[in-house]
Amino acid sequence: MSAFNAIGEDREIDRNEFTPGIEPQATWCPGCGDFGVLKALKQALPEVGLTPEEVLTVTGIGCSGKLNSYLDTYGFHTIHGRSLPVARAAKLANDGLEVIAAGGDGDGYGIGGNHFMHTARENHDMTYIVFNNEVFGLTKGQTSPTSPKGHTSKTTPHGNAKSPIRPLSLALTSGATYIARTAAVNPNQAKEIIKEAIEHDGFAHIDFLTQCPTWNKDARQYVPYVDVQESDDYDFDVTDRQEAQEMMFETENELYEGTVLTGRYFVDERPSYQDQKKELGEMPEEPLAERYFDDDAEWERSYDLLDRHK
Amino acid sequence: MSDHELIWRIAGGSGDGIDSTSQNFAKALMRSGLDVFTHRHYPSRIRGGHTYVEIRAAGHDVQSRGDGYNFLLSLGDSFARNPQEEAYYGNEEIKPLAENLDDLREGGIIVYDSGLVSEEDVEELNLEERAEENDWHVFPIDLRSLAKEHGREVMRNTAGVGVTAALLEMDLEHIEDLMEDAMPEKILEPNLTILHDAYEMVQEDYEFEHDLRIPEGEHHEEQALLSGSNAIAYGSIDAGCRFIAGYPMTPWTDVFTIMSQHLPDMGGISEQVEDEIAAAALAVGASHAGVKAMSGSSGGGFALMSEPLGLAEMTETPIVLLESMRAGPSTGMPTKPEQGDLEFTLYTSQGDSARVVFAPGTIAEAYEQTRLAFHIAYEYQIPTIIIYDQKLSGENTNVPVSFFDRDPEPSLGSVATEDEIAEMPHDTSGKFHRFQHDVDDGVSPRSLPGQKGGRYLATGNEHTPEGHISEDADNRVAQMDRRMAKLEAIREELETEHESNQTYFGDETADFGIITWGSSQGAVEEAVARLNDQGHAVKAVGVSDMMPFPENEITEFIESVDQAMVVEMNATAQFRGLIQKELGRYGDKLTSLLKYNGNPFEPAEIVEGYEVNVDGGDAEPSAQVRIEPAAGD
Numbered sequence: 047m048s049a050f051n052a053i054g055e056d057r058e059i060d061r062n063e064f065t066p067g068i069e070p071q072a073t074w075c076p077g078c079g080d081f082g083v084l085k086a087l088k089q090a091l092p093e094v095g096l097t098p099e100e101v102l103t104v105t106g107i108g109c110s111g112k113l114n115s116y117l118d119t120y121g122f123h124t125i126h127g128r129s130l131p132v133a134r135a136a137k138l139a140n141d142g143l144e145v146i147a148a149g150g151d152g153d154g155y156g157i158g159g160n161h162f163m164h165t166a167r168e169n170h171d172m173t174y175i176v177f178n179n180e181v182f183g184l185t186k187g188q189t190s191p192t193s194p195k196g197h198t199s200k201t202t203p204h205g206n207a208k209s210p211i212r213p214l215s216l217a218l219t220s221g222a223t224y225i226a227r228t229a230a231v232n233p234n235q236a237k238e239i240i241k242e243a244i245e246h247d248g249f250a251h252i253d254f255l256t257q258c259p260t261w262n263k264d265a266r267q268y269v270p271y272v273d274v275q276e277s278d279d280y281d282f283d284v285t286d287r288q289e290a291q292e293m294m295f296e297t298e299n300e301l302y303e304g305t306v307l308t309g310r311y312f313v314d315e316r317p318s319y320q321d322q323k324k325e326l327g328e329m330p331e332e333p334l335a336e337r338y339f340d341d342d343a344e345w346e347r348s349y350d351l352l353d354r355h356k
Numbered sequence: 357m358s359d360h361e362l363i364w365r366i367a368g369g370s371g372d373g374i375d376s377t378s379q380n381f382a383k384a385l386m387r388s389g390l391d392v393f394t395h396r397h398y399p400s401r402i403r404g405g406h407t408y409v410e411i412r413a414a415g416h417d418v419q420s421r422g423d424g425y426n427f428l429l430s431l432g433d434s435f436a437r438n439p440q441e442e443a444y445y446g447n448e449e450i451k452p453l454a455e456n457l458d459d460l461r462e463g464g465i466i467v468y469d470s471g472l473v474s475e476e477d478v479e480e481l482n483l484e485e486r487a488e489e490n491d492w493h494v495f496p497i498d499l500r501s502l503a504k505e506h507g508r509e510v511m512r513n514t515a516g517v518g519v520t521a522a523l524l525e526m527d528l529e530h531i532e533d534l535m536e537d538a539m540p541e542k543i544l545e546p547n548l549t550i551l552h553d554a555y556e557m558v559q560e561d562y563e564f565e566h567d568l569r570i571p572e573g574e575h576h577e578e579q580a581l582l583s584g585s586n587a588i589a590y591g592s593i594d595a596g597c598r599f600i601a602g603y604p605m606t607p608w609t610d611v612f613t614i615m616s617q618h619l620p621d622m623g624g625i626s627e628q629v630e631d632e633i634a635a636a637a638l639a640v641g642a643s644h645a646g647v648k649a650m651s652g653s654s655g656g657g658f659a660l661m662s663e664p665l666g667l668a669e670m671t672e673t674p675i676v677l678l679e680s681m682r683a684g685p686s687t688g689m690p691t692k693p694e695q696g697d698l699e700f701t702l703y704t705s706q707g708d709s710a711r712v713v714f715a716p717g718t719i720a721e722a723y724e725q726t727r728l729a730f731h732i733a734y735e736y737q738i739p740t741i742i743i744y745d746q747k748l749s750g751e752n753t754n755v756p757v758s759f760f761d762r763d764p765e766p767s768l769g770s771v772a773t774e775d776e777i778a779e780m781p782h783d784t785s786g787k788f789h790r791f792q793h794d795v796d797d798g799v800s801p802r803s804l805p806g807q808k809g810g811r812y813l814a815t816g817n818e819h820t821p822e823g824h825i826s827e828d829a830d831n832r833v834a835q836m837d838r839r840m841a842k843l844e845a846i847r848e849e850l851e852t853e854h855e856s857n858q859t860y861f862g863d864e865t866a867d868f869g870i871i872t873w874g875s876s877q878g879a880v881e882e883a884v885a886r887l888n889d890q891g892h893a894v895k896a897v898g899v900s901d902m903m904p905f906p907e908n909e910i911t912e913f914i915e916s917v918d919q920a921m922v923v924e925m926n927a928t929a930q931f932r933g934l935i936q937k938e939l940g941r942y943g944d945k946l947t948s949l950l951k952y953n954g955n956p957f958e959p960a961e962i963v964e965g966y967e968v969n970v971d972g973g974d975a976e977p978s979a980q981v982r983i984e985p986a987a988g989d
Contacts, residue, residue: 049646050806051774066824067785102645102805107816114813115825118785120805122644123815123825124637125667131601131634135641135649136805138625139599143645143805164630323625330623334598335646335804337623338768345764346622348590352757355580 049339052099053142059092066118073112079256080109080177082230083148084116087175089233090240091119096144104133106149106158108184110177110256113148127158134170134319140335141320144244145172151192152182155211159191166220166249171318173243173250176213179258180265187261194302197264210302214294214311217251218287223314224250225290227297230257232271232308239310248318255306274309284313360571361414363422363461364520366513367452368431370398370407377513378409379581379752380538381520384530385413386581386754389573393878394752395421395956400606400690406455415573418753419718419878423960424459426568427524429516431499432472454481463491465566467519469512471500493566495523495558502554507546514547518554523562526570528555578757584748584875585610587719587755588678589618591726592650596766597676598624599649601638603631605657606690607749608680612652632657636664639675643668644814646768646804648730652678652742655697656687658704665739666705671814672737672791672802672839674769676729681745683954692954693746695874695925698934701743702903708836710843712740713902717859717877720755722748725857725900727765732849734769736799736842743902745925747956748875772801777809787822788812793834798841847904858909862895863888868970869917870896871910871946873931876923876957883962894966899931905938914939919986920946921969923962927952929984943987950982957981 065088074080091101101119105111107126114121120143124132133147154162154176165174181199182188188201192213197206217225224246228236236254243250257265274280274293282289290312297307323329330337337343362385366378378394386392390413398407412422430452453468454477460466466487468478478496487494497519503512514535521528528551535547582590589611592600600619602612616626625642629635635651642649653661658679668675679701683694701713712732716722722744729740772780780801781789790812792800800821803810813823818835820826850857859877862870862884872880877898887894897913899906914920914935920942922932929948936943949965951957961981968983 049774050804051808053806055808065785066787067783099808099811100806104641112825115815118787118811120811121813121815121823122641122671123813123817124640125663125816128633128637128663128667131629131637132641132644135599135601135627135638136645138627138638139642139645139647139649140804140806160630161634164634328620329625334623334625335806337598338596338646338648338766343766345596345766346593347762347764348593349757349760349762351590351593351618352580352582352760355582355586356578356757 049336050140050142052097055097055100056095057097059097061088061092063098064088064091064118066116072116074109075260077257077259078109079179079230079258080113082233082236082256083175083177083254084113086233086236086240087117089237090244094241094244100142101144101146102136104129104136104145104147106153108150108153108182110148110150110153127153127156127161129153130158130161130165130174133172134165137170137172138320138329138334140333141171142333146175146244147172148175148177150183151176151178151180152190155191155213163216163220166217166222166251168319169221169223169249169316171247171249171320173240173252175252175254177256178213178253179256179262181258181262183258183261212294212298213253214298215291218291218294218312222251223248223316225312226310227253227255227308229255229271229306229308235273235308242310246313248314248316255308269306271306271308274307280307284310287312361412361418361422362427362524362568362571363410363412363425364427364429365408365410365425365456366429366431366516367406367408367456372431373510373513374407374409374431377517378411380534381517381531382411382752383581384534385411386579387530388527388570389575390414390571391416391418391573392581392752392754393418393421396750398691406452408456413571415571419881420959421956423958424461426461426464427520428456428460428464428466429520430456430466430468430473431512431516432469451477453477457481457486460490460492463567465493465495465523465568467495467497467516467523469499469516470496471498495519495562499554503550506549506553507543511547511550514550515554518551519558522555522558523564524568524570579754580757581752581754582719583610583750583752584719584722584744585614585750587722588726588742588744589614590760591723592676592730593618593622594762594764595648595727595730596764597648597650597730598622599639599642599647601627601629601635601651603629603635603653603657605654607682607746608652608654608657608678610749611678611680632660633663636661636675636677640664640668640673643673643675644671644805646771648734648768650676650678652680654680654682655684655700658697658701662704665711666707666709667816668739669705669709669711669839670816673814674733674737675739676733677739677741679741679743680749681743683952689954691746693875693925693956694952694954695745695876696930696952698743698902698926698930701741702934708840710738710840711903712738712846713743714740714857715743715874715900715902716748717874717898717900719748719753720759721900723760728854731765732846734767736846737770737802738842743874745875770799770801772803772810774808774810776801777803777807782809783822786811789821790823791819791821791835793821793838795838797845798838799845800838843904850901850904851908856909857900858906859898860895863893864895866893866895867918868894868966869913869920870894870923870962871899871913871920871935872896872923873899873902876925879957879959880923880962882959883966886959886963887966892966902934905934907938910935911939914942914945919969921949921965922946923949923957923965925951925956945986947986948984950984951980953980955980
């Protein structure tokens, strides 16, 4: 008998299975964009055939970090900015798991910025959803790495002197192989993008625009969105790095000024880190965690290494 | 104890092959039946700079570098002489002869490379007069030309070994064997020729008046020569560890590279990552998913790990972390040992955080306690830390091969099977009570992601039994008490089910005691043997359990003596502080012998420390060591 029977289980799954049955329910504010991510995930997971027990959601700290409190999968609510290193190690240890990491813009692009760059570079096979509401919500509305220039808050009373981070461009130059932006007010697109990201074999980054009605009423997340894939005005090839780069640049400029553009920006077939490691003989073919439950496994020991010391 | 021992020092510039030469020579000495101990002194630079390695060899057990040395092979530094490379290597003058004479014992031998050590240098040293005073036997030999004649200049190390063997009347057999194993055909032949030429030249051309000869010894079983880093890496492998994540930092890098070289071939994974926060967080992630995992660093890197360490405690994720100390604060002295991170390692992380900390004192203990650290971590779902230092990392000594002949331990400890999970409490939505309150030893069995029926949320926030974030007062107390109960359970297991990690030596009836920890143990052990030989009643204990602290054992030890001296390599008496904190008394009974100049204790310094303590004198034992009196004195 396998130790991880939930992995690969094939049955009809109801989206309600992903809802924890007990209180407390979400402590997010009424109208919070985070509900949109939760809803889209609950719809996407059964549609790609995943059961709650074969999914591991790893979150950081902040409002976004509470995602897996309200989503009934295996979950790991870590610490501020550290969801990615925990998540990618879990995937390395057991690549049968579906690993989804999530965090906010402060969590993911600020304190966790270094991990974001390197996880994308290594192209770990996982999905990373960043709840981008351009503000620190849970600590009561301070300026975040994605707040626009001039943004005023308690920490920037005279306006933010810094230009915002460009998460899509950053993901691209770092090496992510699936990059998209979606928005909480656009649930159908969000669900489809999450499904694609999960099925993508590599590091899939979703910059998920989530409105914060409590702390960031000025943000443009309430305006209608234009889906770049559905509009005739935007024609570019998502597999062409150059075209994707130009399109991202335009999108990231417009977010604060003109139209809010969403959709897929880059999809690449570069092999995932896990596949490359396996090819080099640096990672076992079978999930490493299974080995501990395999009664026939031959455990090598250091005694055989002593020859060189004799 | 026989006084007959060889302490051979090979000195020269970093990058001149001193390390590999000495490693081979140490192994040859071991193969000839001797017990060996190596000590490496090197600067924080890759090429150039003064470096030496000492090999102590005797027919009896050796636990430290010893006091001083009795054979100097001074190679000279080729880089300082090379004008083209001066700009790159700097013009720092390396004086491998001048810098090494202070510790050379009376009657000792000096071989210096007259091809590389300038006559002016020798004249400046007033060598002839000093040699006469100290009864040194000086052999200026042009090793460089000898090496050039048959091969390349760099092979002068081999010539030096040949000269050493001849002067000590040592058989070349083991040295030849090792060279044949280690060298490719192309360089083997010239090296062998150089070795023999040097050997024969000394035998034919020189008269020996010195008494030093190769000591005699015999091993009754096969030995392996390995470092503390080797022992920790092998202990991890045998404990079933198959995942390591790390970031390079001296001296922890040794373990990291050893593991990286072996783990993939054993079906494991090694990850070099962006920083130490990530490294420890990866260990947490891998362990959470069901693999025995470790990470580690040295002081500055370990500082970054305090976040994931706390996360592991709160989520009860087992991990093993290594802390290989070097002198601090901040970047400190990268290549010099100190025992200055004890308090940092014990109390890192916010809140009432608990972990298990072992401090092995010898290379054999390093292997043993690494295995134990994994066992405890996975049984009790708690981070365990092995604290050691640059000295233990890099020193080599021989250990019987049979010591390592044990089975691997792939058990994940308190992980429940799916059948067991099915029998355990769940809430109405099917969530597993992974953090149950009602367990005796604090350990609530865990499930792994992907197991059927085991769904739960692991969170770094305080949480309910099924993992929901909670600030409920009753739940908080229950969860805190349960996590804290683990340490008591571990203390009990360590006391009853394992052999003591503490090492006792000396005269059991003595009323003067020495207490030490970690790698200072070897020098203390030798000092105590010497004091006992001189008729002084002294006993000692080398403590390895830092947390939970062995209260009963140490209380008993202190109660059995009138006075105890705590020996450690730091300036603030951290371990003495720990003893007083844990036992709540003995401030008036404990003195300290402290050393923090970057070099480990030598046995003679501890003997002097004893003498000052017992005589009640005010004199410090030496300029490099400090005595801290008992509280109130």
